[in-house]
Amino acid sequence: MWNAGLPWHNGPDTWRPYANNTGGGVMRNHMPRNDSNWQNDPFYGRYNNVNPPSLMAQTFNQQYARAPYAVPNMNAVARQRLLKNTHVPGLKTGQQLRDSMHQRKRKRVENLSKRFDVAVLDVKMLVFSEKIELRWVHSEFKRMVKYDITYVNVKTNEGKSIERSPTSPFFDFKVEAGETYRIDIKCISTSNSEILAHWTKEVRAEFSYSELKTLYNKCLSFVTKKLNNDVEMHEFWMMYRCKPKIYWDEIHHYCNDVMQKYIKDDNGQPGNLINGKINGLFFSARLNPNLTLPQQSPFGNVRMCIDAVRLLHPDKHNIYFADFYCNKNMHYVTIVICVINSETDRYCADRLMKLNPLNNPFVKLVPPTARFQPWRFFVNYSLWVEMLYTEDIELNIGQFSAIQALGAGTSRIGGLPNNKICNICNLYPKQTSENKKNLENKDDTDSTKENVDIIDVALTSTLSVIRETNNNADSDVVDTLCSLVDRVEENCLSISELCQKQDPEISAFVEKMNKEIIENGFINEKKNGVFVNISKNLLDFVEDFERRRDNIVEEIEKLMRLNYLCIHMNYKMLFEKKLTVFVEMEEFVKWAKGRGYQFDGLEITKPPGNCGNGIYATRNFRPENIMISIPEYDMITAGLVIDLPFYRKLTKNIEEKMKPMEILTMFFCFEDLEKSAWSPYLKVLPQTFDTPAFQKIDYNLQELPLEIRKYWIDQKLEIEQITTKLLRLFPELTADKILWAWHVVNTRCIFVENIEHDKVDNSDGDTIAVIPFVDMLNHDPTEFQGIALHEKVNGQYVVRAKKSVSEGDQIFVCYGPHSNTRLLIEYGFTVPGNMNTKVLIPKEVLVTLAKIAEIKVTREHEMILDEVGLPSHLYATDEGPSWALKNNIRILLLEHWQMANSRWKKIIYSHDPIEEEVENIIEEKLKIILTELKNGIVEKAKKMPKTVSWMWEDQIRVCETAIKSLDN
Ligand SMILES: C[S@@+](CC[C@H](N)C(=O)[O-])C[C@H]1O[C@@H](n2cnc3c(N)ncnc32)[C@H](O)[C@@H]1O
Numbered sequence: 001m002w003n004a005g006l007p008w009h010n011g012p013d014t015w016r017p018y019a020n021n022t023g024g025g026v027m028r029n030h031m032p033r034n035d036s037n038w039q040n041d042p043f044y045g046r047y048n049n050v051n052p053p054s055l056m057a058q059t060f061n062q063q064y065a066r067a068p069y070a071v072p073n074m075n076a077v078a079r080q081r082l083l084k085n086t087h088v089p090g091l092k093t094g095q096q097l098r099d100s101m102h103q104r105k106r107k108r109v110e111n112l113s114k115r116f117d118v119a120v121l122d123v124k125m126l127v128f129s130e131k132i133e134l135r136w137v138h139s140e141f142k143r144m145v146k147y148d149i150t151y152v153n154v155k156t157n158e159g160k161s162i163e164r165s166p167t168s169p170f171f172d173f174k175v176e177a178g179e180t181y182r183i184d185i186k187c188i189s190t191s192n193s194e195i196l197a198h199w200t201k202e203v204r205a206e207f208s209y210s211e212l213k214t215l216y217n218k219c220l221s222f223v224t225k226k227l228n229n230d231v232e233m234h235e236f237w238m239m240y241r242c243k244p245k246i247y248w249d250e251i252h253h254y255c256n257d258v259m260q261k262y263i264k265d266d267n268g269q270p271g272n273l274i275n276g277k278i279n280g281l282f283f284s285a286r287l288n289p290n291l292t293l294p295q296q297s298p299f300g301n302v303r304m305c306i307d308a309v310r311l312l313h314p315d316k317h318n319i320y321f322a323d324f325y326c327n328k329n330m331h332y333v334t335i336v337i338c339v340i341n342s343e344t345d346r347y348c349a350d351r352l353m354k355l356n357p358l359n360n361p362f363v364k365l366v367p368p369t370a371r372f373q374p375w376r377f378f379v380n381y382s383l384w385v386e387m388l389y390t391e392d393i394e395l396n397i398g399q400f401s402a403i404q405a406l407g408a409g410t411s412r413i414g415g416l417p418n419n420k421i422c423n424i425c426n427l428y429p430k431q432t433s434e435n436k437k438n439l440e441n442k443d444d445t446d447s448t449k450e451n452v453d454i455i456d457v458a459l460t461s462t463l464s465v466i467r468e469t470n471n472n473a474d475s476d477v478v479d480t481l482c483s484l485v486d487r488v489e490e491n492c493l494s495i496s497e498l499c500q501k502q503d504p505e506i507s508a509f510v511e512k513m514n515k516e517i518i519e520n521g522f523i524n525e526k527k528n529g530v531f532v533n534i535s536k537n538l539l540d541f542v543e544d545f546e547r548r549r550d551n552i553v554e555e556i557e558k559l560m561r562l563n564y565l566c567i568h569m570n571y572k573m574l575f576e577k578k579l580t581v582f583v584e585m586e587e588f589v590k591w592a593k594g595r596g597y598q599f600d601g602l603e604i605t606k607p608p609g610n611c612g613n614g615i616y617a618t619r620n621f622r623p624e625n626i627m628i629s630i631p632e633y634d635m636i637t638a639g640l641v642i643d644l645p646f647y648r649k650l651t652k653n654i655e656e657k658m659k660p661m662e663i664l665t666m667f668f669c670f671e672d673l674e675k676s677a678w679s680p681y682l683k684v685l686p687q688t689f690d691t692p693a694f695q696k697i698d699y700n701l702q703e704l705p706l707e708i709r710k711y712w713i714d715q716k717l718e719i720e721q722i723t724t725k726l727l728r729l730f731p732e733l734t735a736d737k738i739l740w741a742w743h744v745v746n747t748r749c750i751f752v753e754n755i756e757h758d759k760v761d762n763s764d765g766d767t768i769a770v771i772p773f774v775d776m777l778n779h780d781p782t783e784f785q786g787i788a789l790h791e792k793v794n795g796q797y798v799v800r801a802k803k804s805v806s807e808g809d810q811i812f813v814c815y816g817p818h819s820n821t822r823l824l825i826e827y828g829f830t831v832p833g834n835m836n837t838k839v840l841i842p843k844e845v846l847v848t849l850a851k852i853a854e855i856k857v858t859r860e861h862e863m864i865l866d867e868v869g870l871p872s873h874l875y876a877t878d879e880g881p882s883w884a885l886k887n888n889i890r891i892l893l894l895e896h897w898q899m900a901n902s903r904w905k906k907i908i909y910s911h912d913p914i915e916e917e918v919e920n921i922i923e924e925k926l927k928i929i930l931t932e933l934k935n936g937i938v939e940k941a942k943k944m945p946k947t948v949s950w951m952w953e954d955q956i957r958v959c960e961t962a963i964k965s966l967d968n
Pocket residue numbers: 610611612613614685686690747748775776777778779780826827828829830831
């Protein structure tokens with residue numbers, strides 16, 4: 001039976017004491033059992049550390065019985081040699097390397113901060129894995145300054161310097177994920193070159209939260225893609241960690257039997273948020289398809305097993321998603337396990353994606369169904385789940401067994417690089433993200449980077465040959481060999497070396513390896529054959545590579561040439577587009593100033609996110625200050641358009657009058673991008689819109705909340721009617737052009753009371769205008785600082801500051817107290833945490849709910865409800881149900897005698913406060929009504945497709961807030 005009470009081994013090995021193998025001790029107090037009833041015995045669960053028969057692994061003893069030379073003693077020279085050569089994560093040698101790296105980094109940062117003794121610039125920074133955005137406050141230093149920005153990759157020392165004027169206090173640059181950049185911004189006087197202020201920082205290019213979330217979603221779709229969203233998981237009972245014997249030796253001899261966590265290496269996505277940031281110990285829970293523990297590991301020849309519940313208990317641990325990547329064949333997900341409220345837990349809670357331990361597709365815990373039953377644990381097997389436990393672990397909580405090693409612990413110092421080509425797990429797969437770099441290196445032989453992968457594959461297969469060949473070999477020796485192969489690999493993978501065709505180096509390494517084997521006396525009569533085979537394989541590999549290298553390189557070059565062509569074209573297009581956008585905006589600003597628009601202290605910039613352009617303050621404004629002023633004659637109104645010679649002529653034969661919306665839509669359909677007097681303005685207008693109408697999404701009416709249905713129907717009707725009419729009047733137009741023009745007007749027009757015009761049909765009013773520049777202001781329903789008004793006395797349309805505005809702020813206005821559904825349908829965006837969400841309760845629904853709340857509703861009540869005509873609305877604010885809704889309930893609670901002879905009017909329209917007793921009943925009934933309403937919406941939401949379910953969830957939240965306020 002697997003490790004059940006039998007001694008670890010009977011040999012004279014000195015490291016035995018830490019291996020909890022004596023049959024006693026806290027974790028090992030089980031009795032060896034051979035019965036088949038283990039599943040039914042609660043004592044025989046995960047807590048007593050005995051494994052079900054399906055988990056039984058071969059113990060060391062079993063292996064020992066078959067292979068007399070398994071795990072022999074290692075002589076001191078060999079051990080020394082191994083320590084020197086082998087890179088085993090967690091082993092002191094590697095740790096020292098990393099410690100000194102960190103020390104150097106700290107020193108660098110300290111030195112940097114000492115360099116300048118001047119004011120510190122206030123810089124805000126957004127870090128992504130592919131770019132870093134900087135924005136700084138230009139306030140104290142008035143006009144006569146410039147900003148020098150330098151960024152340098154601290155590893156390669158490559159970087160750039162650029163200069164920025166005070167009107168452009170922002171900059172962004174592309175980065176390599178995982179690389180650290182030193183950024184310096186200096187504010188320099190242009191008159192005497194004195195440095196007035198300075199800011200510097202070393203920043204690692206790593207995932208922003210949204211990037212991590214995208215990676216998480218990619219991982220989710222990877223694990224759910226199969227079998228109609230069924231996640232492939234198997235149960236496990238133990239978590240295990242395999243390492244070379246020397247690793248455990250070291251812990252036993254030098255670390256008091258405490259396995260210390262160590263800094264996470266560079267495995268995985270280079271931009272992940274854990275490499276070099278948190279300490280941990282990797283564990284796995286993956287079993288063979290027949291649920292037995294694997295008998296081989298690439299990480300070492302001794303396996304430590306720990307009861308899963310020790311490392312993974314929802315009361316004690318939080319788990320986080322940290323990474324998703326692949327190395328050619330296998331996809332990996334990295335799950336971080338933290339002791340709740342530990343330092344690492346706090347770090348992870350701020351940066352990583354927390355997983356629900358009871359419900360996630362990677363490592364799932366199932367609570368006991370009865371008392372004394374143990375927790376159950378499941379792990380996904382469609383990808384490799386790496387679990388990083390972030391605390392130290394005492395060796396005595398584990399059980400140890402010997403297994404077959406397939407390697408030395410890692411095949412690269414610092415970790416294996418991920419596969420950057422894979423579309424499944426890369427946010428920016430190599431083909432696209434490295435366009436620029438590849439283009440710049442077009443003729444550089446570095447291009448043979450692809451070679452790396454081929455050689456990588458070849459070496460991996462060499463390793464597998466070694467594994468196969470030396471089935472019975474001493475695993476310490478195999479470890480040494482593997483580490484040497486790693487070193488060969490590390491050397492040959494240097495691209496420039498490879499391209500200079502320094503393959504002899506590989507041969508030199510192989511030779512060196514052979515010498516090492518002989519020097520250390522590993523070879524004796526018995527094993528000679530095995531090692532000759534191994535070295536022969538390596539030599540074969542080198543020769544084979546030599547033979548095929550030219551072909552390989554030629555093939556790759558062919559591919560690269562093709563690739564470059566595409567990359568070059570794409571990059572050129574992208575660059576040209578960016579440049580065009582920039583130039584167009586400058587042209588627009590010049591054009592606007594030329595027409596008398598005033599907007600000193602403002603500039604148009606693209607804010608983060610997907611919201612087009614926005615207006616930013618480049619200086620402070622006080623409340624009431626005018627920020628924008630536009631001559632009123634420049635507002636684009638229906639009256640202005642219809643009087644323009646071109647449109648007068650165009651509409652001369654049209655007898656019917658056109659409405660303002662139709663005229664403005666016609667204007668944006670016909671204005672010529674190049675020849676129009678508004679050309680610079682037309683060029684900065686958006687080409688597309690995110691509204692459902694523009695995206696051609698047709699909602700099923702029944703799936704929309706009542707609150708928005710009418711708005712959606714009306715919008716569709718308006719677009720349909722305007723399209724039909726404009727196509728009839730101007731057959732040269734297309735429906736798509738009309739749709740675009742209608743959107744320009746609808747998303748940008750502003751309420752203005754226009755003077756009546758005899759050629760404009762103002763039967764529905766004439767209150768819209770498109771006002772260039774002002775229409776660049778984005779919406780914020782709560783924090784808006786701008787109030788826009790037509791100041792007729794001054795003949796200007798102005799935007800004033802409602803409150804103080806600081807330099808660097810984006811200026812917002814409020815488009816209206818719109819719910820997110822309305823914002824989406826009308827403007828194509830939503831606002832997180834929008835308090836204007838509204839739940840509409842139509843009269844019929846209110847009456848039905850009132851009856852459920854045992855209110856006796858009669859025809860008379862309904863007639864009074866109709867006559868009073870108050871809407872029954874709920875809003876997301878926590879002030880409770882609206883006065884109107886309460887009043888409607890009050891109406892429904894009227895007694896028959898109170899309604900007779902219009903007596904109800906005195907009650908309902910009275911200014912006296914409602915009596916406390918009545919108020920209490922109203923609230924009691926409202927609570928029942930709203931709870932029923934909420935339950936109804938919850939049921940409805942369950943049936944809704946994803947595209948609209950958020951709308952229903954918003955409605956549920958509003959109901960819950962109202963119910964809660966009644967409770968209070
Ligand atoms: C009057 S325009 C504002 C200027 C616009 N951003 C541009 O690039 O021209 C209205 C449009 O701006 C975008 N927008 C405004 N406020 C937004 C916000 N808070 N979030 C996202 N997009 C917003 C929406 O696309 C909306 O249709």
